[in-house]
Amino acid sequence: xIRLENVExxxxxxxxxxxxxxxxxxxxxxxxxxSIMGPSGSGKSTLLHVMGLLDAPTKGSxxxxxRKVESYFDAALAKVRNAELGFVxxxxxxxxxxxxxxxxxxxxxxxGTGGKxxxxxxxxxxxxxxxxxxxxxxxxxLSGGQQQRVAIARAIVGAPRILLADEPTGNLDxxxxxDVLDLLKDLNTRERCTVVMVTHDExxxxxxxxxxxxxxxxxxx
Amino acid sequence: MLGHTLKSTVRVLLRRKFFTAVSLFGVALTxxxxxxAAALLDHTFGPHPPEVYSGRSLGIxxxxxKGKSWTRNGGPGxxxxxxxxxxxxGAEITSFYSAxxxxxxxxxxxxxxxxxxxxxxAFWRALHFRFLEGGPFTDADDAAANAVAVVNDATRRKLFxxxxxxxxxxRLDGRTFTVVGVVADVPFLRAxxxxxxxxxxxxxxxxxxxxxxxxxxxxxxxxxxxxxxxxIREEYRRxxxxxxxxxxxxxxxxxxxxxxxxxxxARGMAGTSPHRAALAVAFFIALAVCFMALPALNLxxxxxxxxxxxxxxxxxxxxxxxTRWRLVLQFVTENVILSLAGGALGIVLSAGVLSAxxxxxxIPYAQLALNVRVLLWGLLxxxxxxxxxxxxxxxxxxxxxxxxxxxxxxx
Ligand SMILES: Nc1ncnc2c1ncn2[C@@H]1O[C@H](COP(=O)(O)OP(=O)(O)O)[C@@H](O)[C@H]1O
Ligand SMILES: [Mg+2]
Numbered sequence: 001x002i003r004l005e006n007v008e009x010x011x012x013x014x015x016x017x018x019x020x021x022x023x024x025x026x027x028x029x030x031x032x033x034x035s036i037m038g039p040s041g042s043g044k045s046t047l048l049h050v051m052g053l054l055d056a057p058t059k060g061s062x063x064x065x066x067r068k069v070e071s072y073f074d075a076a077l078a079k080v081r082n083a084e085l086g087f088v089x090x091x092x093x094x095x096x097x098x099x100x101x102x103x104x105x106x107x108x109x110x111x112g113t114g115g116k117x118x119x120x121x122x123x124x125x126x127x128x129x130x131x132x133x134x135x136x137x138x139x140x141x142l143s144g145g146q147q148q149r150v151a152i153a154r155a156i157v158g159a160p161r162i163l164l165a166d167e168p169t170g171n172l173d174x175x176x177x178x179d180v181l182d183l184l185k186d187l188n189t190r191e192r193c194t195v196v197m198v199t200h201d202e203x204x205x206x207x208x209x210x211x212x213x214x215x216x217x218x219x220x221x
Numbered sequence: 222m223l224g225h226t227l228k229s230t231v232r233v234l235l236r237r238k239f240f241t242a243v244s245l246f247g248v249a250l251t252x253x254x255x256x257x258a259a260a261l262l263d264h265t266f267g268p269h270p271p272e273v274y275s276g277r278s279l280g281i282x283x284x285x286x287k288g289k290s291w292t293r294n295g296g297p298g299x300x301x302x303x304x305x306x307x308x309x310x311g312a313e314i315t316s317f318y319s320a321x322x323x324x325x326x327x328x329x330x331x332x333x334x335x336x337x338x339x340x341x342x343a344f345w346r347a348l349h350f351r352f353l354e355g356g357p358f359t360d361a362d363d364a365a366a367n368a369v370a371v372v373n374d375a376t377r378r379k380l381f382x383x384x385x386x387x388x389x390x391x392r393l394d395g396r397t398f399t400v401v402g403v404v405a406d407v408p409f410l411r412a413x414x415x416x417x418x419x420x421x422x423x424x425x426x427x428x429x430x431x432x433x434x435x436x437x438x439x440x441x442x443x444x445x446x447x448x449x450x451x452x453i454r455e456e457y458r459r460x461x462x463x464x465x466x467x468x469x470x471x472x473x474x475x476x477x478x479x480x481x482x483x484x485x486x487a488r489g490m491a492g493t494s495p496h497r498a499a500l501a502v503a504f505f506i507a508l509a510v511c512f513m514a515l516p517a518l519n520l521x522x523x524x525x526x527x528x529x530x531x532x533x534x535x536x537x538x539x540x541x542x543x544t545r546w547r548l549v550l551q552f553v554t555e556n557v558i559l560s561l562a563g564g565a566l567g568i569v570l571s572a573g574v575l576s577a578x579x580x581x582x583x584i585p586y587a588q589l590a591l592n593v594r595v596l597l598w599g600l601l602x603x604x605x606x607x608x609x610x611x612x613x614x615x616x617x618x619x620x621x622x623x624x625x626x627x628x629x630x631x632x
């Protein structure tokens with residue numbers, strides 16, 4: 001499903017060179033739920049960004065759904081992200097000026113789905129995460145846990161095969177965090193979504209199929 | 222898509238009320254000034270009755286007698302016009318009239334000051350006044366120096382109250398004139414037709430004007446067609462150059478041109494260059510552009526701050542499949558919506574300002590109007606405004622790397 005081969009990511013700023021990832025090779029199978037752990041600054045987010053085509057690797061290659069990503073042109077990447085990937089972020093990143101429903105509709109906007117269909121599917125996604133009652137609200141009127149559910153609804157509204165979640169429970173208290181994790185787990189088992197999740201929580205990692213540990217940009221086992 | 226953008230735009234603008242107010246006001250104010258300026262120019266130079274032939278008309282407004290150390294500037298005198306401006310080839314109507322002059326009459330012992338023009342009969346054929354009562358005086362009236370007058374509606378009201386004007390008399394310049402016609406008021410800025418009272422030219426007490434090369438007369442020439450205009454200018458220039466003024470002490474040559482009204486108006490700005498009308502128009506356009514540049518820059522700035530604080534949104538939209546151009550389109554649309562709202566406000570305000578100017582009497586008999594042409598230009602300017610001020614920040618923002626955008630903007 002996701003294959004990284006000898007991926008290296010180097011950030012160059014003025015004089016400093018930071019090696020965020022070095023020689024990472026990784027395979028994630030279809031339907032797998034993989035957690036990524038590691039100390040702060042070990043390259044977890046970078047790894048997720050490279051998988052999600054939000055960032056280009058300095059070296060190495062990324063293969064999604066059997067298709068190797070050859071060109072990192074804006075329009076081509078946008079299309080793949082839209083069709084195959086769903087993102088969930090630690091800080092939710094909901095658009096404050098859009099209602100819950102409009103936020104969830106965003107991915108469909110970029111594949112040209114008509115207004116009625118968008119609405120229907122966004123409502124279905126919100127129902128899936130248990131938030132049908134809040135569609136007219138704005139993000140600022142929701143609790144953290146509710147906001148993250150909206151973000152998950154947005155990530156799954158386009159029915160992507162891969163969900164990438166960067167510390168999705170990092171800003172939530174542990175009970176709410178567990179709910180969100182259960183939701184991801186449910187999506188994984190019932191909808192056969194492939195999920196890759198960064199987490200700091202050993203308890204959560206234990207609930208996933210497999211844990212990849214990073215240290216200084218390298219996988220350790 | 223548009224619906225989505227519209228909703229989010231309204232929300233963004235309402236969230237930042239101060240920014241929105243400043244932007245709206247900036248656009249509106251700029252438009253007000255442009256629309257009022259355009260209305261004034263149109264009011265002064267546009268093709269409005271009574272100047273129904275302005276597309277194929279020329280005027281003779283100035284003449285100079287020049288010598289080695291002396292120059293006498295003024296309008297053309299009667300002698301110059303009779304010698305050079307009669308029966309120019311291609312001319313259909315030729316009218317000579319005097320520049321308006323302020324004269325005084327009395328009503329019930331009270332002083333009433335009036336603008337008076339002395340004209341011939343052709344004047345009324347070259348210009349189509351709207352007669353409310355009676356009609357114009359004729360060439361025969363002028364030839365016989367009949368003491369008849371045409372007055373405008375405002376003067377009729379001033380002198381005769383609510384009653385009819387035709388048949389009433391008024392005393393001017395020591396003579397008693399009988400009113401034969403009443404016309405609708407003509408705006409003060411329409412230099413050619415404007416007056417309060419029009420009298421036959423030959424009723425003037427002195428014939429000094431008729432004998433002068435340089436004086437205070439004007440000529441209005443309506444050509445058979447636009448194509449005849451260059452020939453008329455040329456022939457007039459030729460005839461003026463051929464005039465022998467050696468009999469005049471101190472002077473040895475005469476200068477005068479037939480020109481369009483716009484050229485006359487441009488003289489103050491662009492001098493006597495043959496391209497003065499084009500220069501004046503270019504100057505006004507440049508002025509308008511400069512004038513619009515400031516609020517446009519201001520809008521760019523405001524738009525930039527409004528868009529920059531939304532880097533997380535840019536990141537999210539990119540992560541979910543927005544291309545760069547999709548984002549540019551969104552932000553530009555936002556700005557165009559804002560500018561159009563400002564434009565609408567500006568048009569409403571302009572209408573208010575124009576009607577206030579009309580009613581204030583600041584410009585006598587002003588009929589400044591928000592015409593469709595000015596409106597469309599205003600609308601176009603507004604859209605250009607919106608696109609310009611939105612494009613820069615939108616381009617900058619859309620270039621953001623998605624990860625950087627998610628992490629809070631450009632570094
Ligand atoms: N845009 C960037 N420019 C320079 N260095 C960066 C950038 N992003 C991340 N890094 C560096 O790369 C390393 C890995 O960062 P990251 O992937 O965010 O770690 P994690 O998510 O595991 O905390 C860190 O040392 C970080 O400072
Ligand atoms: Mg991180």
